[in-house]
Amino acid sequence: MELPVLTTPPVGASVEKSGCSSSSCGSSSDQMNVLPDHIMKKVQDHPCYSEDAHHYFARMHVAVAPACNIQCNYCNRKYDCANESRPGVVSELLTPVQAVKKTLAVAANIPQMSVLGVAGPGDPLANPERTFDTFRMLSEQAPDIKLCVSTNGLTLPDCVDELAKYNIDHVTITINCVDPEVGEKIYPWIFWKNRRIKGREAAEILIERQQLGLSMLIERGILVKVNSVMIPGVNDHHLAEVSRVVKSKGAFLHNVMPLISEPEHGTFYGLTGQRGPTQDELNDLQDACSGDMNMMRHCRQCRADAVGLLGEDRGSEFTLDKIENMDIDYAAAMVVRAELRADVIAELESKRAAKAAKQNVIPLVNLSSAPALRAVKMAVATAGGGVINQHFGHAKEFLIYEASAQGVRFLSHRKTDLYCAGDTSCGDGESVLSMTIKALEGCEVVLCSKIGFEPWGMLETAGIQPNGEHAMEPIEDAIAAVYAEMQAAGKLLVQPAHQLKSA
């Protein structure tokens, strides 16, 4: 089976599907419509693959796979860090039986939990017994949960048939390069055929195995997403080529993530001063790699033991000692889960249909004046549901959108430190507020349900217009309205003063 290359969808096809000839028309959720129906069906309730679905559905990872068979320069097996959890120290390493129990407990208590992934903390396929025991038991006991797995790809070709057996329909392969010359700067060694292999040879073998595994999965009709870590100066210029290669082989999505390299994580990159990309560098590369498909802009680079909606972690509610005392009636839970899923999918479908209908009739602004209008970045505080429903001071992260004459599109999320918890533990509120404002750099408007007097003033001083007039409205509609107001006020024709200053 060959899947279409998504970077360059034929213009005719996108006209038929979205009713718009512009390749960047509409929001990210509309861009899902360029997916073939059978893929759309598979991803519509997967929070990681669908910008829409991630407001409604939750995922969890179980940490059953501690071993790894390669070393990456952005990883340190010794420490708990943003990318991984060290087995047995901070998070709990689970046996397959414990993982199944935890999964059933979470699925019964959080009926939105639609996807169970094994993502580490090592490489799931370097722990085939533990990983496949978990999948086998879950496919028997909880057939309503989607199963997925991520891997570095080294042993993937050996595991493809086993993966197909347990009905795993999504696999993520981390592919940072297709050129060994680049690869030897990322991977110091691999363990292969009973030997530790270093240097160029290691990268050659890893790349060959990843590409073979990718093709084998596609042949069996299993969806493949490719993750890449963007490492400036190492593979940033190479990732467009990676994107082209993996999509031509049938990967349905290419997700470019930023390198995380704090010195305190103790990684090679962290300790040798390798920097991660800036937000702009990342956005530019994501644009170049994803083309029309920007579904993964909401990727949160979750830990290997994350539980809940993206951006939240409810893992502490489901520790081993807590689930031990939980009484789970999974048959009853499955009924509730099925009802909730049907409701949400119906709601998503009606939202998509309404959006498509609206865009067919009303262009966002008069397109004849489009060339003179500039794009504007806006930040949104939301607690989920696709609407503006969060107080500015309660936002742990902001969603960043870009409005232009072509429409509204989701760009990324930016984390911020909570500066007000609504109690006496605020601490040095002002400096944290400054950090929040820094995180919003480049945005001209911030939309939220409410905002306090002090942050309002500081935001205005920083050239960011706070806006609480669109509380509880759908995000894209509100942004379109604000953009139209800015156009009417003549604010879109010239660069605003603060941008000229910073330029």
Add this chain to the structure above:
Amino acid sequence: MALIINELCVNCFACEPLCPNKAIYEAKPHFLINPDLCTECLGDHDAPQCAEICPIECAIEDEYGEVLNPPGSLTGIPLQALQALHEQSVLDQAAARS
């Protein structure tokens, strides 16, 4: 002749299934090697399997206390940087205690 897993082990399980003699076993606070069973893979493999896959520098020693994967040999991190990281973590631990 037998190899030793020391306290640097992070319990990642990678070595355990590779041992041709089933000499490695899970224990608290870290994995251990049964010295009566370990042959350092002689006759089975060109190199001891636990030391070949272990991701942690210095976690596996021979009977003379020589480490099989010395500092920097696996990660390529310069020794100075490793030293600075180590000193920082000692400081952090001291601060956490006080």
